[in-house]
Amino acid sequence: MCTFLLIEVKKRRTIIMKATKALVAAGLAVMLGAGTASAQDGKIGLGYQGIFAGDILSGVSARYWFDKNWGAELNVFYGTVGAEIDDVEIGNADLLLGTAKIVYAPVVKPNSKFYVGLEGGLGSVGGDVVPDDVDLTIWTLSPLMGVEYSFSDIPELGLNFEVGYKFHNIDIETPGSDFNVNIDGTFVSLGAHYYL
Numbered sequence: 001m002c003t004f005l006l007i008e009v010k011k012r013r014t015i016i017m018k019a020t021k022a023l024v025a026a027g028l029a030v031m032l033g034a035g036t037a038s039a040q041d042g043k044i045g046l047g048y049q050g051i052f053a054g055d056i057l058s059g060v061s062a063r064y065w066f067d068k069n070w071g072a073e074l075n076v077f078y079g080t081v082g083a084e085i086d087d088v089e090i091g092n093a094d095l096l097l098g099t100a101k102i103v104y105a106p107v108v109k110p111n112s113k114f115y116v117g118l119e120g121g122l123g124s125v126g127g128d129v130v131p132d133d134v135d136l137t138i139w140t141l142s143p144l145m146g147v148e149y150s151f152s153d154i155p156e157l158g159l160n161f162e163v164g165y166k167f168h169n170i171d172i173e174t175p176g177s178d179f180n181v182n183i184d185g186t187f188v189s190l191g192a193h194y195y196l
Helices: 001-034 036-040
Strands: 044-053 057-065 072-083 090-107 113-124 135-150 158-174 177-195
Touching: 044 158, 057 090, 057 135, 057 177, 072 113, 090 135
Parallel strands: none
Antiparallel strands: 044 057, 044 177, 057 072, 072 090, 090 113, 113 135, 135 158, 158 177
């Protein structure tokens, strides 16, 4: 009789252990796989944003989702270019550009958001190739669309891809004259943000 009871207790313990493991596994699967796009709502994401097609420019970025549909982003881009004439270096030109972006996501899936938005920015060009009496300022405006992806295993990480059309205006002020140069075109940018 004791042997029979021991066997029954072991069988029930095994069933309870298997059921517990199944419940724990199901709970982990739900926690890791469920709606990670909403894991970023109400959190600030810090990271990188870079323009790869159209212009090549990289910068630091901060992105914030107010709720599951509305977000905003601030970017600071800095670049420097060396200028040469006949293999003789004549100096460097520096570009500093700050942009702000507002986005709306009409499509929100468990691991992605499709969004449309508008970005605007102001910047300046300086360096030793730009004379002191010349003022070079830049403004940009761009409608865009993009996607932000996240992974169920790493919900804090958001990777984004954007495409849009940039309107660039470069205002060159010299003593006695003022020039405006427009550079417009399609751009593609990539970014990564870690949400705190």
